[in-house]
Amino acid sequence: MAAQKDEGLQYMSGLGNSMWSEAVAGSLPRGHNSPLHCPLGLYAEQLSGTPFTAPRARNLRTSTETICRWLYRIKPSVTHEPFHPRRPSHPRLIGEFDRTTTVATPTQLRWRPADVPPHHPPLDFIDALYTVCGAGSSFLRHGYAIHMYAANKSMDGCAFCNADGDFLIVPQQGKLLITTECGKLLVPPGEIVVIPQGFRFAVDLPDGPSRGYVSEIFGTHFQLPDLGPIGANGLASARDFLSPTAWFEQVHRPGYTIVQKYGGELFTATQDFSPFNVVAWHGNYVPYKYDLSKFCPFNTVLFDHADPSVNTVLTAPTDKPGVALLDFVIFPPRWLVAENTFRPPYYHRNCMSEFMGLIYGIYEAKADGFLPGGASLHSCMTPHGPDTKTYEATISRPDANEPSRLSGTLAFMFESALIPRVCQWALDSPSRDLDYYQCWIGLKSHFSHDNGGATSEEPCRK
Ligand SMILES: O=C(O)Cc1cc(O)ccc1O
Numbered sequence: 001m002a003a004q005k006d007e008g009l010q011y012m013s014g015l016g017n018s019m020w021s022e023a024v025a026g027s028l029p030r031g032h033n034s035p036l037h038c039p040l041g042l043y044a045e046q047l048s049g050t051p052f053t054a055p056r057a058r059n060l061r062t063s064t065e066t067i068c069r070w071l072y073r074i075k076p077s078v079t080h081e082p083f084h085p086r087r088p089s090h091p092r093l094i095g096e097f098d099r100t101t102t103v104a105t106p107t108q109l110r111w112r113p114a115d116v117p118p119h120h121p122p123l124d125f126i127d128a129l130y131t132v133c134g135a136g137s138s139f140l141r142h143g144y145a146i147h148m149y150a151a152n153k154s155m156d157g158c159a160f161c162n163a164d165g166d167f168l169i170v171p172q173q174g175k176l177l178i179t180t181e182c183g184k185l186l187v188p189p190g191e192i193v194v195i196p197q198g199f200r201f202a203v204d205l206p207d208g209p210s211r212g213y214v215s216e217i218f219g220t221h222f223q224l225p226d227l228g229p230i231g232a233n234g235l236a237s238a239r240d241f242l243s244p245t246a247w248f249e250q251v252h253r254p255g256y257t258i259v260q261k262y263g264g265e266l267f268t269a270t271q272d273f274s275p276f277n278v279v280a281w282h283g284n285y286v287p288y289k290y291d292l293s294k295f296c297p298f299n300t301v302l303f304d305h306a307d308p309s310v311n312t313v314l315t316a317p318t319d320k321p322g323v324a325l326l327d328f329v330i331f332p333p334r335w336l337v338a339e340n341t342f343r344p345p346y347y348h349r350n351c352m353s354e355f356m357g358l359i360y361g362i363y364e365a366k367a368d369g370f371l372p373g374g375a376s377l378h379s380c381m382t383p384h385g386p387d388t389k390t391y392e393a394t395i396s397r398p399d400a401n402e403p404s405r406l407s408g409t410l411a412f413m414f415e416s417a418l419i420p421r422v423c424q425w426a427l428d429s430p431s432r433d434l435d436y437y438q439c440w441i442g443l444k445s446h447f448s449h450d451n452g453g454a455t456s457e458e459p460c461r462k
């Protein structure tokens, strides 16, 4: 496990491995999870990311100390006033996707980037978050939600805790400085961060306003995809995932608020100290970040267009082999070398549902209209593919067989086997591109065929 430094913060590398970190030498109990007296008078506390009895291969556990076994903190997280529904509530977060909360639509949907309000109204990460679509239920521990955010203010005097699932956050504009119970992570656009279920965290915006995408998964965790015939190396490498090192503050903070998302609703509880009081921790259930430029893409080197699964960074599995609750797939800069091949994405209908975002540049299938910070949704079996301009430009390229480098672009997809229902506010949003379908209407027939004299009224049959 190599330590890495980044703008003054130190990280540990690896994914799924057991790590330990102590902000004060000797604060982590050795050989014990819950000693009668923890070093330095800390409390032990365990945070479980899977049922205790999950098979060992899936049993992720993070501990933040003290009384029990794994995480060692100045005061345990139970030391707070009772939870109450947050006032004002947050009407644009959904944790259960059914007819009462959301809408079913097979229409191709696209949104322009949302404006990031410069100062007003003040919106921190929590208030800026709004659900776009999703499926299933956080209560039933099966499903996912896709949210977006456009925030202009650091969280102040509060920490967020998502009891519903893991967040995979994709900042598109503006860095996030995320303080977690395990330490701090600085996440600029081009990197992603995963905050597993149950961790308390606070988001600062050191660069000013920030905008991005969030996928949330209920009942499982992200893991690296199997590589199959690719072999032992390629795509995302475990050593490029970075977790924080222990960091704590011991401060009296009267009125400090824990905002807990539970069943898609927000609840608050106050306490008089910072929750970032973990002095040492060990376990394999930790937040982590990943720089997407570290991804090693594989693709066709002779002909045809490879399916996008070849660019899977992380996958959240279901119980059915090969069927993802949610895949996180990227379309990074790379060489295109296929011969006699239509190189952009093909026209297709997919039994999986595809939500896409663009971090920077131009997406290879859309010459116009899909902008950085924007989004699209092509649900189960909804036809989609390159827009007219892309198609016409591609088939008339004189250099169509020359190697070309796709540069300065980074798009991604959240792809799921579960069919999403869409929030009404996303359908009614002023950012929605109601003319999206027009990008394909201009596709004209290129069909030319010697039909042996048949007229248009007399179909040609062979
Ligand atoms: O629809 C999309 O743009 C995503 C996508 C990209 C690709 O290269 C192949 C299939 C696919 O769904």
Ligand SMILES: [Fe+2]
Residues within 6 Å of the ligand: 348, 350, 354, 378, 384
């Ligand atoms: Fe697609």
